[in-house]
Amino acid sequence: MADYYKVNYKDVPTEDVSGTEGGVSIRWLLHKDIGVPHFEMRLFEFPVGAKMFPHRHSWEHEIFTLEGEGRITVGDEPVDVKAGDAMFIEPQALHGYENTGSSVWKFICVIPKRD
């Protein structure tokens, strides 16, 4: 591959996300198939009221909210986030998401590269 790869998020197809309701979508912006060595960057969009049910996994999240407002529940603690908030969620932490605002909630979420 070249020394770089560039894409506008709007040019990346959306995919549905399991374990959600209300039309949550994901776009894989920078991912293993373009040759990233260590971590992958995705963009999530939650329409008003949409949610992702609590779940856990062995990898961490690093999240940055671009637009809108949401609630990320970690264990039994609700954490409200808005544009400009960065959040780290530990591996194995139980976590769920809900758009609690009045517009789309859009955030970047970085994870370790999948095997």
Place this chain on the structure above:
Amino acid sequence: MADYYKVNYKDVPTEDVSGTEGGVSIRWLLHKDIGVPHFEMRLFEFPVGAKMFPHRHSWEHEIFTLEGEGRITVGDEPVDVKAGDAMFIEPQALHGYENTGSSVWKFICVIPKRD
């Protein structure tokens, strides 16, 4: 540490960046000192006309432009980016940055965790 860490970027102190001119700043949003296991998230701000001179290093970048416009030169190829663009820069690629727009250029840049 807790199962999560949250911070608004505006609450993170800015630091100057070497190898730049025009008042470039960095904020370390999610970093090794809060216990991230694999990668660190920073936010850069380039005032109008500010630049970072070309350099290379052994780690990759994953960049997402939040606001404004800039030019990222990889090797001798200029790549223009704007809000919503994601970009991957390979390890060891020569790269430099310049705000080519008329407002602040603000972007997220994720790197592997420093030793």
